[in-house]
Amino acid sequence: MKLLLVVPAKEERKERRLKGKAFQIPQLSLGILASLTPEDVEVDYVDENLEDINYEWGADLVAITVMTATAPRAYEIAQNFKKFGAKVVLGGIHPSILPYEALKYADSVVVGEAEYVWQQVIEDFKRKELKPIYYGKRVDSKDIISPKREIFKNKGYYFTSILQATRGCPYDCDFCSVSLFFGRSFRNRQIKDIIKEIEELNHPLIGFLDDNLIGNKKFAKKLFYELIPLKIRWLAQASLTIADDLELLRLAKRSGCAGLFIGIESISEGGLKEINKRYQKAKTLLEKIKRIQEEGILIEGSFIFGLDSDTPDVFDETLEFVFKSKMALASFGILTPYPGTKLQKRLIEENRIITYDWRLYDCGHAVFKPKNMTIEKLQEGLDYCWYQFYSYKNIFKRVFSLGYRFPLLGIPVLILNLSYKRMLFKTTDISSWFSQKNYGFIPETI
Ligand code: SF4
Structure with missing residues (x-):
């Protein structure tokens, strides 16, 4: 199974991405998802502010982190991946507040913090039983884990x-x-x-x-x-x-x-x-x-x-x-x-x-x-x-x-x-x- 973690760019930044490169920092929330993902899943990460998305990588599951300003672009990416046969999960602040809007463009939405539900998402995906909405409970402070930083390597960030x-x-x-x-x-x-x-x-x-x-x-x-x-x-x-x-x-x-x-x-x-x-x-x-x-x-x-x-x-x-x-x-x-x-x-x-x-x-x-x-x-x-x-x-x-x-x-x-x-x-x-x-x-x- 191949999982792709995606940071969408704002449309305008996608065109001019290199100019603001020094201020781009990795998305730790996606690094945490990578940490929670079982070892048998191949994981890659793409930040559209820094590189183009390769729709032909062969992703089976795509997880996109969404803020309000990047939501339209995230929805576009989600639909593109669906054309390539991938299932798409959206998470982050915007889909957590407007899950039914996000669901129009994706297969599944994680509402709230993902720590306690992410492994369930992966298992459900493997069984072809992905649910439309996963409600993540507030994570206990002792369960907040470190992101898997290897996924940010060689992605073009100056400061990680x-x-x-x-x-x-x-x-x-x-x-x-x-x-x-x-x-x-x-x-x-x-x-x-x-x-x-x-x-x-x-x-x-x-x-x-x-x-x-x-x-x-x-x-x-x-x-x-x-x-x-x-x-x-x-x-x-x-x-x-x-x-x-x-x-x-x-x-x-x-x-x-x-x-x-x-x-x-x-x-x-x-x-x-x-x-x-x-x-x-x-x-x-x-x-x-x-x-x-x-x-x-x-x-x-x-x-x-x-x-x-x-x-x-x-x-x-x-x-x-x-x-x-x-x-x-x-x-x-x-x-x-x-x-x-x-x-x-x-x-x-x-x-x-x-x-x-x-x-x-x-x-x-x-x-x-x-x-x-x-x-x-x-x-x-x-x-x-x-x-x-x-x-x-x-x-x-x-x-x-x-x-x-x-x-x-x-x-x-x-x-x-x-x-x-x-x-x-x-x-x-x-x-x-x-x-x-x-x-x-x-x-x-x-
Ligand atoms: S609620 Fe907290 S994080 Fe938000 S603007 Fe006010 S001080 Fe800042």
Whole structure:
């Protein structure tokens, strides 16, 4: 039996795949499926962002991981494989929320986490008794296993030393799918398993792919303490609350934290309340960012536009904030009503969703009517922020300022900014996308 694990590209990226290669990282969830697959099954893995799919490889079963923005492409791939006689299973956040939509294109859908059902899927496939839907129960933290990394070898990734230490997030921001998929129960793996995995990775720079590595601060402190002897550098995503606990922040630094991706989202109190990010207060944002940076930890802040409280001034105000904060990197996006989220429910009720073309659900496109500006203004404002932040003038200003305070960080930050600039402006073309036709996927009732 031959099993192919597939990461679909967004259509546009498929055409321009090599340009954003440096930022592609392997899909650990598919590596976990590979780990769970019995030895007698031949397994291969293809990431369409990096290489073409070989439909003639002879796959008997194909498993595709699907996010909302890649769903239309995943459905196309699924149907292509069916023409070659393969059975197709879809999993990931999007099919878990909209399983009946996904089932129109595939033989089977895994809803939720796959660990406890994957072996059943394989057995059922072998007996030709594949069920339409498998409901994966929430995985106990002790059962979270390491991915089989051999499948990522020679696939063209630059950076593969990544892992997950936790699942879920204790918060419940109303635009976010994390709690929908993983629940609000924050689960952390056994520290000894995490350390073992890092030792096996044997790389000086590690990336944690957790949604919020410090979701449980007690656990995070223990983990950071155990990381100190490994003498690695690491990057992760964390909430700004790390700045509230100096012991945690200093342990993060001592254990090798080099940079944090932090979802700041909005710089206004009204905006933060609106998205239910109540643990963050607008008036303390700058002070907390400063506290983290003073420890020599770089920050990439992420911001979203299109909140009901946003007016056309939000773009300049946000830029002013990011420049003032001196953060090393920033990313900007448009509020996106992902299926199943509270945000989507509200916007449906208010009749403000303008398209269900899932390809546009990538935080780069306005898919709903904003309250205090036009759709065009929202789209233009987004592009404006990207261009301003990543203009050569601003990149060099930022790098000189950072390099002055932290001499060792100047060059890495310059490389990161230039790579980001190259990726952004060669792999996405935000405004031209918006004029694309609506492919008219109809959502299920949620
Ligand atoms: S803190 Fe981040 S991961 Fe957690 S719910 Fe909010 S947006 Fe999602």
